[in-house]
Amino acid sequence: MKQENRPHEMGLGKMSTILDIARLAGVAKSTVSRYLNGGSVGEATKKKIEQAISETGYTPNPFAQSLKAKKTNIIGTIVPRLDSYASSQTLIGLDEQLKQMNYQMLISNTSQSLEREIESIYSLANQKMAGIILLATEITDQHIEAFENVKVPVLLIGQEHPDFHSLIHDDFHAGYEMGRYVLGKGYRKIAYLGVTERDISVGVKRKQGFKKAIQEVEDCEVRFYETLFKIPAAQASAREILQEFKPSIFVCATDNIAMGVLKASYSEGMTVPKDMGVTGFGGYDVTEIIHPGLTTAKFFYKEAGEKAARQIVELLHERPVEKVTISHFEIIERESVDNLFQRRL
Known part of the structure; x- marks a missing residue:
């Protein structure tokens, strides 16, 4: 049988x-x-x-199916680094929201290489991505040329350009409000520790907002410095600044830089905030755990990722999307800043 x-x-x-x-x-x-x-x-x-x-x-396999189809459901996402709180939280928001909308995300990490970033734009387009999201640190002529050549819907996160849709954090007003906060606590001898101005959002806009705040008071001594994004580099920069300037507070362009400053202050035998205040930008989870807790301007990266996911899908369907969307922030007050006015009473 x-x-x-x-x-x-x-x-x-x-x-x-x-x-x-x-x-x-x-x-x-x-x-x-x-x-x-x-x-x-x-x-x-x-x-x-x-x-x-x-x-x-x-x-x-939906990934294989999508690549074979004329129109895919995969969003290519280019990220400069994966070991960044801001990047990881943004990616989580993107991924969760895209899944809810029956889209998938393919991540291309460039390890902060501009050359790899441009290559990734062409590579993702060749893999027939439905759209491309770039977590940008700077937008060069090469970026613009690549976006125009690939003819794929593009959304920028973190930086803006008049020719492309973008979702940005409110860096200028965060810098301004942080400046007002620090001045309101009585600090007048301030070191602003920023980053390269090639990064418009972090390197320029936060600093511009802070400068606007200090222009509104008199008898304020402020010096501006630059460092790298990594904690060890910020720590080394802070030690030099402490020796040459001895500020009463460091206003740092990112939370990582602020943590480098905290390490430098301890190595110099200083106590925060008794001897010196420190503030950051970002609102990383660790800023609440460390001692003293770090006063910071918190950005809502996960929520920004979710919003960006919805916007790229709207662009794919050729529906109207605001050219520039601004994500909100919140000043989180913790123990790394003292009230000098109260101390003088």
């Missing part, structure tokens, strides 16, 4: 493939592929394939 081949005897199940489906249905592999990609298949053949899929529990 002829024995029927059952699915478990053919090695089918969770790891079944298109070839397995074709064998069980008695059709060509290309016919199964055509069916899965929405092509024309006869009614009888269609029923055989559907029966085989039902028996094996086969689940199509």
Whole structure:
């Protein structure tokens, strides 16, 4: 008697493939592929394939399917670094929201290499991404040329450019409000420790906002410095500044820089905030855990990622989206800043 081949005897199940489906249905592999990609298949053949899929529990690979389709459901996301709180939280927001909207995210990490960033734009476009999101630190002529060449919907996060849609944090007003906060606590000898002005949002706008605040008071001595984003570099910069300037407070362009300053102050035998105040920007989770807790301008990165996900999908469907969307912030007051006015009483 002829024995029927059952699915478990053919090695089918969770790891079944298109070839397995074709064998069980008695059709060509290309016919199964055509069916899965929405092509024309006869009614009888269609029923055989559907029966085989039902028996094996086969689940199509949506990534592979999307790459074969004329229109994909994958959003290419270019990120300069993965070891950044801001980047990771933004990516979490993007990923969670895109999944809810039946889209997927493909991440390209460039390790802060401009050359790799430009390569990634072309590479993602060649992989037929539906759209591209760039967590940008700077926008160069090369970026603009690449975006114009690939002709794929693009959304910038963190930086803005008049030719492209962007979602930015309110860096200028965060800098201004931080300046007002520090001045309101009585600090007048201030070191502002920023970053390169190639980064418009962090390096320029936060500093511009802070400068506007200090222009509103008299008898204020402020010196502006630059360092790198990493904690060890900020620590080294802070030690030099402490020795040459001895500020009463450091206003730091990021929370990482602020943590470098805290380390430098301890190594110099200083106590925060008794001997010197410190503030940051970002609102990283660790700023609440460390002692003293860091006063900071908190940005809502995860929520920004969620909003960016909704916006890129709107762009894919050619629906109207604001050219520039500004994410909100909040000044979080913790123990790293003293009230000098109260201390003088």
